[in-house]
Amino acid sequence: MSGTRKDAEKHKKTKTAKQTQNDTDFDSDSMAAVVEELRALRKEHAEASKETKDALARVESTLKELTERTTKLERRMSDAEQRLGGKEDDMQRHQRALGYLLHREANLTAKCEDLEARTRRNNLRIYGIPEGEEKNDMLGFISNVIRTSLALPEELHLIIERAHRSLIQKPIEPDSPPRSIIVRFLDFTIKEMIIKEAWKHTGGVPHDGYKIFFDQDYTTEVQKKRKDVRSVIKQLKEKNIKAQCPFPAKLKIHLLSGVKTFLPLQMRQLCSQNWASIST
Structure with a gap:
C-alpha cells in the first residue's frame, strides 16, 4: 500500500517536472518569437524612419527651390511693374506729343491750303x-x-x-x-x-x-469737295430744285421757304435723306 503511494507520488513528480520543462520550453520559444518580431518591427521602423527622413529632405529641397524661384519671380515681377510704369508714363508723354503734332499738322495743312489758295x-x-x-x-x-x-x-x-x-x-x-x-x-x-x-x-x-x-x-482739296457738291446739285436739278455751290464747297438750295446753305458734313447727312422732303 505504501509502495503504491510512493509510485504514485513519484509518477506525479515526474509528470510535474515534464510539465514544467514543457512550459519552460514554450516560454523560451515565445520569447524568441517576440524578440524576432521586435527586431522586425525595429527594422521596419528604421526603414520607415529613413524613408520619412528622405521624403522630408526632398520636400525641404523642393521647398527651398520653390522659395528661390518665388523670390526670383517676385523680383522679376517688381522689375516688370517698374518698367511697365515707366512705359505707361512714356506712352502718356507720346500721346500728348502726338496730339500736339496732329494739331500742329492740321494747322499747318490749313495754312498751306490757304497759302496755295491765295497764290x-x-x-x-x-x-x-x-x-x-x-x-x-x-x-x-x-x-x-x-x-x-x-x-x-x-x-x-x-x-x-x-x-x-x-x-x-x-x-x-x-x-x-x-x-x-x-x-x-x-x-x-x-x-x-x-x-x-x-x-x-x-x-x-x-x-x-x-x-x-x-x-x-481751286486747290486740289477744294476741287474734290466741290465735285461732291456738284454731284448733289445734279440730283437736285433732276427734282427741279435750284442749287448752287458757293466757295469753298458749300451747298446752297433755293426753296419756296427761302435759301438754305449747308456745309459738307451737313450735305452728307442730307444725301441719306429723301430730297423730295427737302423741297417742301
Whole structure:
C-alpha cells in the first residue's frame, strides 16, 4: 500500500517536472518569437524612419527651390511693374506729343491750303477747249478766246502773265474731255471781271461752235469737295430744285421757304435723306 503511494507520488513528480520543462520550453520559444518580431518591427521602423527622413529632405529641397524661384519671380515681377510704369508714363508723354503734332499738322495743312489758295487768286480755268487748238501760241490764243467769246472792249488790257494746260496726263482717246487751261492774270480785278462776265452765260460761253466754261482755279482739296457738291446739285436739278455751290464747297438750295446753305458734313447727312422732303 505504501509502495503504491510512493509510485504514485513519484509518477506525479515526474509528470510535474515534464510539465514544467514543457512550459519552460514554450516560454523560451515565445520569447524568441517576440524578440524576432521586435527586431522586425525595429527594422521596419528604421526603414520607415529613413524613408520619412528622405521624403522630408526632398520636400525641404523642393521647398527651398520653390522659395528661390518665388523670390526670383517676385523680383522679376517688381522689375516688370517698374518698367511697365515707366512705359505707361512714356506712352502718356507720346500721346500728348502726338496730339500736339496732329494739331500742329492740321494747322499747318490749313495754312498751306490757304497759302496755295491765295497764290491762285489771280488764276482762272477754262474748260472745254479742244486739245491742240492753241497751236504754239497759248498766250495769244487765250487772249483772243477771252476777248471774242466775252465781247470785251479792245482797250481793256488783260495782262496775262502765263497760260498753260493743266499738268495731268494728256488724254489719249479722242472722245476724252480735253484738259483745262489755267490762265494767270497780273491784275486780280481783271480776272474777277472776266469770271463774272463769263458766269452771266448760263450753260457755258459759246465759242467757235462749242461751249467753254470759266471757273476759279481751286486747290486740289477744294476741287474734290466741290465735285461732291456738284454731284448733289445734279440730283437736285433732276427734282427741279435750284442749287448752287458757293466757295469753298458749300451747298446752297433755293426753296419756296427761302435759301438754305449747308456745309459738307451737313450735305452728307442730307444725301441719306429723301430730297423730295427737302423741297417742301
